[in-house]
Amino acid sequence: xxxxxxxxxxxxxxxxxxxxxxxxxxxxxxxxxxxxxxxxxxxxxxxxxxxxxxxxxxxxxxxxxxxxxxxxxxxxxxxxxxxxxxxxxxxxxxxxxxxxxxxxxxxxxxxxxxxxxxxxxxxxxxxxxxxxxxxxxxxxxxxxxxxxxxxxxxxxxxxxxxxxxxxxxxxxxxxxxxxxxxxxxxxxxxxxxxxxxxxxxxxxxxxxxxxxxxxxxxxxxxxxxxxxxxxxxxxxxxxxxxxxxxxxxxxxxxxxxxxxxxxxxxxxxxxxxxxxxxxxxxxxxxxxxxxxxxxxxxxxxxxxxxxxxxxxxxxxxxxxxxxxxxxxxxxxxxxxxxxxxxxxxxxxxxxxxxxxxxxxxxxxxxxxxxxxxxxxxxxxxxxxxxxxxxxxxxxxxxxxxxxxxxxxxxxxxxxxxxxxxxxxxxxxxxxxxxxxxxxxxxxxxxxxxxxxxxxxxxxxxxxxxxxxxxxxxxxxxxxxxxxxxxxxxxxxxxxx
Amino acid sequence: xxxxxxxxxxxxxxxxxxxxxxxxxxxxxxxxxxxxxxxxxxxxxxxxxxxxxxxxxxxxxxxxxxxxxxxxxxxxxxxxxxxxxxxxxxxxxxxxxxxxxxxxxxxxxxxxxxxxxxxxxxxxxxxxxxxxxxxxxxxxxxxxxx
Numbered sequence: 001x002x003x004x005x006x007x008x009x010x011x012x013x014x015x016x017x018x019x020x021x022x023x024x025x026x027x028x029x030x031x032x033x034x035x036x037x038x039x040x041x042x043x044x045x046x047x048x049x050x051x052x053x054x055x056x057x058x059x060x061x062x063x064x065x066x067x068x069x070x071x072x073x074x075x076x077x078x079x080x081x082x083x084x085x086x087x088x089x090x091x092x093x094x095x096x097x098x099x100x101x102x103x104x105x106x107x108x109x110x111x112x113x114x115x116x117x118x119x120x121x122x123x124x125x126x127x128x129x130x131x132x133x134x135x136x137x138x139x140x141x142x143x144x145x146x147x148x149x150x151x152x153x154x155x156x157x158x159x160x161x162x163x164x165x166x167x168x169x170x171x172x173x174x175x176x177x178x179x180x181x182x183x184x185x186x187x188x189x190x191x192x193x194x195x196x197x198x199x200x201x202x203x204x205x206x207x208x209x210x211x212x213x214x215x216x217x218x219x220x221x222x223x224x225x226x227x228x229x230x231x232x233x234x235x236x237x238x239x240x241x242x243x244x245x246x247x248x249x250x251x252x253x254x255x256x257x258x259x260x261x262x263x264x265x266x267x268x269x270x271x272x273x274x275x276x277x278x279x280x281x282x283x284x285x286x287x288x289x290x291x292x293x294x295x296x297x298x299x300x301x302x303x304x305x306x307x308x309x310x311x312x313x314x315x316x317x318x319x320x321x322x323x324x325x326x327x328x329x330x331x332x333x334x335x336x337x338x339x340x341x342x343x344x345x346x347x348x349x350x351x352x353x354x355x356x357x358x359x360x361x362x363x364x365x366x367x368x369x370x371x372x373x374x375x376x377x378x379x380x381x382x383x384x385x386x387x388x389x390x391x392x393x394x395x396x397x398x399x400x401x402x403x404x405x406x407x408x409x410x411x412x413x414x415x416x417x418x419x420x421x422x423x424x425x426x427x428x429x430x431x432x433x434x435x436x437x438x439x440x441x442x443x444x445x446x447x448x449x450x451x452x453x454x455x456x457x458x459x460x461x462x463x464x465x466x467x468x469x470x471x472x473x474x475x476x477x478x479x480x481x482x483x484x485x486x487x488x489x490x491x492x493x494x495x496x
Numbered sequence: 497x498x499x500x501x502x503x504x505x506x507x508x509x510x511x512x513x514x515x516x517x518x519x520x521x522x523x524x525x526x527x528x529x530x531x532x533x534x535x536x537x538x539x540x541x542x543x544x545x546x547x548x549x550x551x552x553x554x555x556x557x558x559x560x561x562x563x564x565x566x567x568x569x570x571x572x573x574x575x576x577x578x579x580x581x582x583x584x585x586x587x588x589x590x591x592x593x594x595x596x597x598x599x600x601x602x603x604x605x606x607x608x609x610x611x612x613x614x615x616x617x618x619x620x621x622x623x624x625x626x627x628x629x630x631x632x633x634x635x636x637x638x639x640x641x642x
Contacts, residue, residue: 089553105503109558274611281561290558317564322500329504330497332563454559 020205062206229253282453324369345399
């Protein structure tokens with residue numbers, strides 16, 4: 001298969017977009033590397049505290065006019081953005097593959113998911129409506145107006161460079177707020193292209209800002225008194241110990257979507273071929289770098305024949321996956337995002353071996369289509385005989401590693417799920433409705449899958465999470481995002 | 497090498513449509529009496545590419561098994577469009593053979609992806625149906641030419 005054309009040419013410098021202008025950050029410059037090819041594809045400026053302060057100031061200045069812009073007018077700009085995203089769908093998708101490494105099908109899926117959030121936010125004239133009660137006492141009426149708050153900070157991770165900021169940004173601006181987005185500096189190109197399109201769509205200067213960088217930007221956001229709230233997607237230690245804590249200290253609203261260790265529970269009555277396909281995507285899609293990725297596979301029952309036949313099929317399918325550069329359309333799994341992330345996954349594989357798990361499929365020396373260097377590539381790896389107390393059984397690996405456990409019955413499987421400190425996206429595979437209900441009723445997980453390996457809620461549902469996978473109250477996406485980005489102003493009225 | 501991913505399958509389909517369109521354009525040049533009809537076929541092929549791609553882009557998400565959607569052997573769907581044979585009847589016969597192959601591909605791909613991306617197989621089946629009508633027309637023309 002030929003490699004699809006790469007949209008990023010040369011080595012552009014990614015600048016900040018503040019107040020409708022491209023501004024070179026004052027800090028150092030770091031390289032953006034295509035992980036499949038090992039090539040530098042861009043450079044990105046690292047912003048200073050001054051840079052983030054200037055962006056917040058611009059967003060604050062733009063807020064009053066933007067708030068006064070009627071929801072219908074805001075919605076029309078979002079519609080225009082949606083059109084532009086559709087027109088540039090393929091380019092946006094290929095940028096993601098080029099900077100992140102994921103397969104082109106996965107990138108297109110990410111683009112679609114991002115656009116869906118813009119589509120939902122286009123409904124803001126009705127989504128932001130309040131409610132009204134006449135005569136709460138004689139001659140007194142009362143109503144609620146969901147009002148915007150001001151400037152919001154949006155901190156994106158590296159694993160979904162295009163989509164994740166769109167879980168928040170469309171709702172924030174639709175409701176009349178202004179935003180400052182900080183993409184991961186490892187993958188800044190998708191947000192650079194997105195903000196170009198947002199500008200073209202007609203958002204006034206200062207409404208949609210992007211500031212690149214690292215901790216300085218994050219700390220600048222957290223400490224800035226004019227930022228009213230922050231949405232964050234990333235690791236649990238940062239989300240819990242830095243973002244959530246600091247937002248509490250500074251009185252900011254917060255959504256912190258964090259790490260996971262998702263259990264995929266397989267019942268003997270499942271549809272095996274469909275389950276295997278779903279699990280391949282769940283465990284190895286996005287090279288396992290997904291907070292909704294399957295991590296632990298729990299096979300339920302005491303039938304050794306079912307276990308053997310299921311695992312044989314699973315391992316055969318995992319071993320046959322085509323690995324390579326995601327712009328090769330035949331590729332089913334791309335590289336890890338960078339060498340350090342691969343090293344971390346390798347460390348977990350070593351740990352699994354040392355702790356006595358059985359390495360059923362070793363992905364450490366994968367065959368790579370196209371002959372790319374294996375700096376960042378790993379093949380699918382499967383461990384059997386995993387116990388929950390092993391590191392590979394309870395820590396987030398964030399790579400293409402499947403840890404297989406067993407449970408004698410559904411209750412034991414649910415207990416395994418619930419003993420985990422995470423609660424993001426557990427799932428059960430079964431053809432029995434009662435089993436499915438019992439699982440969804442008892443499992444402690446923000447998102448629950450029934451015959452679904454990646455429990456990613458669509459844009460008009462909240463992206464939930466619980467335990468160490470989520471810190472905050474309201475969630476991104478849909479109606480909950482509308483609530484997060486607005487304050488309920490309650491009016492009580494009497495006329496004499 | 498089998499086609500497994502949605503992306504490569506859609507690309508393969510686009511290539512079939514595109515080469516088939518080129519074939520009809522060449523037919524139109526070589527057999528001007530029916531030139532208008534062949535150009536209509538070529539135009540339909542190009543429209544099919546847009547329709548399929550738009551539908552695929554509309555439904556692909558990270559939550560479906562797009563990278564594992566198909567098991568198709570492309571060798572079973574080879575069409576020959578490079579050189580036009582001399583006679584009008586030979587050209588029509590070649591067109592019929594090509595249409596049969598493309599319809600087979602559409603139906604096979606639709607059958608395999610039904611459970612994943614409902615809109616895509618629906619569009620594939622619709623295109624296959626329209627092509628069935630085209631096939632009848634080509635057969636009539638061949639019968640008359642023969």
